[in-house]
Amino acid sequence: xxxxxxxxxxxxxxxxxxxxxxxxxxxxxxxxxxxxxxxxxxxxxxxxxxxxxxxxxxxxxxxxxxxxxxxxxxxxxxxxxxxxxxxxxxxxxxxxxxxxxxxxxxxxxxxxxxxxxxxxxxxxxxxxxxxxxxxxxxxxxxxxxxxxxxxxxxxxxx
Amino acid sequence: xxxxxxxxxxxxxxxxxxxxxxxxxxxxxxxxxxxxxxxxxxxxxxxxxxxxxxxxxxxxxxxxxxxxxxxxxxxxxxxxxxxxxxxxxxxxxxxxxxxxxxxxxxxxxxxxxxxxxxxxxxxxxxxxxxxxxxxxxxxxxxxxxxxxxxxxxxxxxxxxxxxxxxxxxxxxxxxxxxxxxxxxxxxxxxxxxxxxxxxxxxxxxxxxxxxxxxxxxxxxxxxxxxxxxxxxxxxxxxxxxxxxxxxxxxxxxxxxxxxxxxxxxxxxxxxxxxxxxxxxxxxxxxxxxxxxxxxxxxxxxxxxxxxxxxxxxxxxxxxxxxxxxxxxxxxxxxxxxxxxxxxxxxxxxxxxxxxxxxxxxxxxxxxxxxxxxxxxxxx
Amino acid sequence: xxxxxxxxxxxxxxxxxxxxxxxxxxxxxxxxxxxxxxxxxxxxxxxxxxxxxxxxxxxxxxxxxxxxxxxxxxxxxxxxxxxxxxxxxxxxxxxxxxxxxxxxxxxxxxxxxxxxxxxxxxxxxxxxxxxxxxxxxxxxxxxxxxxxxxxxxxxxxxxxxxxxxxxxxxxxxxxxxxxxxxxxxxxxxxxxxxxxxxxxxxxxxxxxxxxxxxxxxxxxxxxxxxxxxxxxxxxxxxxxxxxxxxxxxxxxxxxxxxxxxxxxxxxxxxxxxxxxxxxxxxxxxxxxxxxxxxxxxxxxxxxxxxxxxxxxxxxxxxxxxxxxxxxxxxxxxxxxxxxxxxxxxxxxxxxxxxxxxxxxxxxxxxxxxxxxxxxxxxxxxxxxxxx
Numbered sequence: 001x002x003x004x005x006x007x008x009x010x011x012x013x014x015x016x017x018x019x020x021x022x023x024x025x026x027x028x029x030x031x032x033x034x035x036x037x038x039x040x041x042x043x044x045x046x047x048x049x050x051x052x053x054x055x056x057x058x059x060x061x062x063x064x065x066x067x068x069x070x071x072x073x074x075x076x077x078x079x080x081x082x083x084x085x086x087x088x089x090x091x092x093x094x095x096x097x098x099x100x101x102x103x104x105x106x107x108x109x110x111x112x113x114x115x116x117x118x119x120x121x122x123x124x125x126x127x128x129x130x131x132x133x134x135x136x137x138x139x140x141x142x143x144x145x146x147x148x149x150x151x152x153x154x155x156x157x158x
Numbered sequence: 159x160x161x162x163x164x165x166x167x168x169x170x171x172x173x174x175x176x177x178x179x180x181x182x183x184x185x186x187x188x189x190x191x192x193x194x195x196x197x198x199x200x201x202x203x204x205x206x207x208x209x210x211x212x213x214x215x216x217x218x219x220x221x222x223x224x225x226x227x228x229x230x231x232x233x234x235x236x237x238x239x240x241x242x243x244x245x246x247x248x249x250x251x252x253x254x255x256x257x258x259x260x261x262x263x264x265x266x267x268x269x270x271x272x273x274x275x276x277x278x279x280x281x282x283x284x285x286x287x288x289x290x291x292x293x294x295x296x297x298x299x300x301x302x303x304x305x306x307x308x309x310x311x312x313x314x315x316x317x318x319x320x321x322x323x324x325x326x327x328x329x330x331x332x333x334x335x336x337x338x339x340x341x342x343x344x345x346x347x348x349x350x351x352x353x354x355x356x357x358x359x360x361x362x363x364x365x366x367x368x369x370x371x372x373x374x375x376x377x378x379x380x381x382x383x384x385x386x387x388x389x390x391x392x393x394x395x396x397x398x399x400x401x402x403x404x405x406x407x408x409x410x411x412x413x414x415x416x417x418x419x420x421x422x423x424x425x426x427x428x429x430x431x432x433x434x435x436x437x438x439x440x441x442x443x444x445x446x447x448x449x450x451x452x453x454x455x456x457x458x459x460x461x462x463x464x465x466x467x468x469x470x471x472x473x474x475x476x477x478x479x480x481x482x483x484x485x486x487x488x489x490x491x492x493x494x495x496x497x498x499x500x501x502x503x504x505x506x507x508x509x510x511x512x513x514x515x516x517x518x519x520x521x522x523x524x525x526x527x528x529x530x531x532x533x534x535x536x537x
Numbered sequence: 538x539x540x541x542x543x544x545x546x547x548x549x550x551x552x553x554x555x556x557x558x559x560x561x562x563x564x565x566x567x568x569x570x571x572x573x574x575x576x577x578x579x580x581x582x583x584x585x586x587x588x589x590x591x592x593x594x595x596x597x598x599x600x601x602x603x604x605x606x607x608x609x610x611x612x613x614x615x616x617x618x619x620x621x622x623x624x625x626x627x628x629x630x631x632x633x634x635x636x637x638x639x640x641x642x643x644x645x646x647x648x649x650x651x652x653x654x655x656x657x658x659x660x661x662x663x664x665x666x667x668x669x670x671x672x673x674x675x676x677x678x679x680x681x682x683x684x685x686x687x688x689x690x691x692x693x694x695x696x697x698x699x700x701x702x703x704x705x706x707x708x709x710x711x712x713x714x715x716x717x718x719x720x721x722x723x724x725x726x727x728x729x730x731x732x733x734x735x736x737x738x739x740x741x742x743x744x745x746x747x748x749x750x751x752x753x754x755x756x757x758x759x760x761x762x763x764x765x766x767x768x769x770x771x772x773x774x775x776x777x778x779x780x781x782x783x784x785x786x787x788x789x790x791x792x793x794x795x796x797x798x799x800x801x802x803x804x805x806x807x808x809x810x811x812x813x814x815x816x817x818x819x820x821x822x823x824x825x826x827x828x829x830x831x832x833x834x835x836x837x838x839x840x841x842x843x844x845x846x847x848x849x850x851x852x853x854x855x856x857x858x859x860x861x862x863x864x865x866x867x868x869x870x871x872x873x874x875x876x877x878x879x880x881x882x883x884x885x886x887x888x889x890x891x892x893x894x895x896x897x898x899x900x901x902x903x904x905x906x907x908x909x910x911x912x913x914x915x916x917x918x919x920x921x922x923x924x
Binding site: 007008010013015021023027031051052053059060078079080081082083084085087088089090099100101103109110111112123126127132133147148 | 556557558593596656658659662667668669675677678681682683685686688689735736737738740782783784785786787788
């Protein structure tokens with residue numbers, strides 16, 4: 001009888017690396033405004049575009065973005081996706097999630113948002129309600145910590 | 159080969175910054191562009207040097223760096239390695255004829271990442287070296303042990319490097335660690351990895367260094383003091399320390415190639431100053447030997463002779479070197495920037511008295527200097 | 538414009554799940570194969586270019602240090618380039634510049650990934666900015682959102698896009714079946730593709746690339762040396778690279794400027810005026826079927842908004858007017874650090890007549906491409922059998 005070929009081994013190792021990242025003045029101001037339920041964008045002095053999240057400088061003009069603009073908290077869906085799989089940091093109980101790109105009124109770019117406010121487990125219902133061009137409104141979390149989770153979700157404006 | 163020149167350089171100081179990495183990088187790049195008198199979109203190409211997950215906690219650092227270095231809608235790339243490699247790549251892009259200007263930026267915020275040793279322990283392969291505890295400091299300690307034993311180099315001679323460099327750093331506004339110390343202070347500092355003492359190991363700094371490169375034609379329009387690339391050499395060593403003679407390094411190969419390209423036959427005579435990468439004090443002595451500045455085994459005596467002091471015949475690390483300022487990735491570019499400033503006569507308080515026509519910049523990283531790069535710059 | 542540069546040899550590993558070798562040996566496999574194809578010895582190599590995705594993927598930092606022997610780099614200079622998913626193409630460009638710049642005659646370029654050794658998604662989850670974007674969506678979500686933006690922008694009927702994406706999936710998987718190096722080998726029906734499990738709607742299981750282990754090595758040489766030692770060099774005629782802003786919402790991903798301008802730069806260098814007519818084979822970066830529709834338009838192969846129609850008509854099938862991804866593409870094989878370079882290697886195999894079972898007859902000019910980041914970077918390399 002032929003000898004069974006030995007399977008090459010594998011070895012398990014887990015790497016953990018700590019980081020302490022500075023928010024810097026721009027994002028400190030941006031997130032602190034959440035506590036007052038305000039969304040602040042920045043406008044470029046050259047191209048006049050308003051970007052969200054607030055930026056220290058305009059990536060195209062390369063000028064500092066020093067003009068702060070308080071944004072309305074409603075916008076339009078530019079794109080969306082129904083996320084139905086797990087990956088690192090996302091477990092079964094956390095999905096499905098509807099992620100979207102939302103362009104707030106007055107902004108010159110879209111930014112990431114999560115859509116909720118109805119039974120998002122129903123894909124047919126999601127397809128009915130969530131459309132490119134649909135209007136959405138921000139829903140704040142009651143307890144604010146000054147980070148992105150202070151925005152609980154965005155709801156469809158029927 | 160098409161000539162390449164450094165037009166201007168910009169550095170940031172090494173102490174902890176409260177700016178986030180994007181703001182921290184944007185500022186010196188913008189200042190450099192203003193100094194050169196060009197807009198972001200007028201530059202032909204961009205090369206960033208950074209370290210992604212391990213040093214910055216972000217994958218594909220190129221994605222993050224892109225905006226901050228000014229590369230929007232430009233041909234660009236990134237080196238996940240010491241920034242002297244990015245400098246080399248920027249030069250190649252101009253030499254190819256495809257580009258006339260290049261902006262090279264090295265960036266890191268050492269204050270945000272883990273200890274140097276935690277990160278460099280991740281260089282180790284998971285099966286043999288990591289379980290044994292090899293990281294850059296333990297590897298350096300072993301190289302230092304062989305160095306002391308084989309040639310009779312003394313710990314006191316190594317300590318003198320710290321005294322010189324931290325003292326030189328007092329005159330460098332960008333240095334991180336700067337102070338007057340005595341040899342006794344160094345020898346008394348904690349033996350963290352015998353024979354290495356705590357004060358003989360480089361710190362962990364924040365830093366961004368940006369260098370503006372141009373073709374001959376462009377450079378002459380942009381500055382009246384271009385600093386020319388004369389030679390470059392780089393050589394990789396084996397990964398496993400046991401495969402090498404730790405005192406016969408690839409710095410010999412790298413410098414030989416750089417000298418050959420620059421037409422340099424006698425480095426001691428033909429080069430005026432050197433900025434070399436001495437993450438561990440003894441390395442300055444060893445690298446001087448490997449660069450051919452003194453004989454084999456003579457590094458300790460060379461240090462004692464005073465030749466490498468800032469007022470000596472061959473100053474080494476007038477900026478304070480890596481012992482004074484260690485932003486892990488940008489440190490190669492800092493060496494180049496310091497050499498360029500010396501040649502331009504713009505090094506301020508640590509400008510050498512003598513005229514600097516030719517300078518040598520060196521960078522090394524990896525276990526016991528697995529990679530060495532040498533750049534020769536000239537007026 | 539500098540010296541002419543040719544690819545004189547390529548090598549690939551059998552991509553897939555490679556628990557049979559350690560990572561350095563995986564790289565050795567590709568390097569050996571490339572040197573054999575180029576008929577050169579390690580001492581003939583002047584310089585080495587290496588790259589991969591952030592090496593946290595396999596848990597070893599600066600892994601070009603670990604691989605220095607496998608890369609035969611002892612005593613040689615090295616560059617290590619990284620541009621996320623477009624790394625493979627950026628590696629090719631690095632090698633090209635090294636030779637064109639005159640500081641090397643022969644360069645070894647290697648890209649690799651061994652995704653089964655780590656958590657690829659975990660590493661990629663730290664691409665987005667830490668304070669704002671990290672909690673939202675992984676790579677599939679980003680790609681699905683681009684598809685949705687594209688359909689919204691051009692008012693493309695979802696069923697039509699679904700049909701075109703299904704055809705792309707079937708054609709690519711067929712190519713993967715024929716390609717000896719490809720990872721996924723499966724033959725699919727349209728029904729299977731359209732009804733597969735939803736990953737991130739509208740993207741389903743067979744619209745998505747696998748997670749692969751693999752390495753690719755390419756050897757480049759300057760004109761004089763290439764002509765002397767290689768009887769079928771593949772000349773690099775044009776390269777291009779562009780990138781957009783870090784935040785995905787800052788630029789349109791339907792009218793994708795970086796893809797448009799990167800390819801236009803390459804066409805300009807190569808003197809190509811009508812891409813669809815003049816190019817014989819295109820190896821386009823397609824980890825997601827839908828994304829190929831955007832590429833077909835933005836890389837200049839069909840008018841904006843019309844990609845789905847052209848795909849349904851068969852214009853871009855392996856036997857169509859412009860054969861796309863005859864190798865099976867990224868959809869069948871995706872060791873990310875190598876993927877962009879594999880596109881070049883496959884383009885080279887096509888124009889040198891060495892592609893074997895998936896050879897496109899009479900291919901002389903081939904286009905290779907890769908994308909990186911959250912739809913941020915696009916890189917192109919065009920090769921030809923003629924100088």
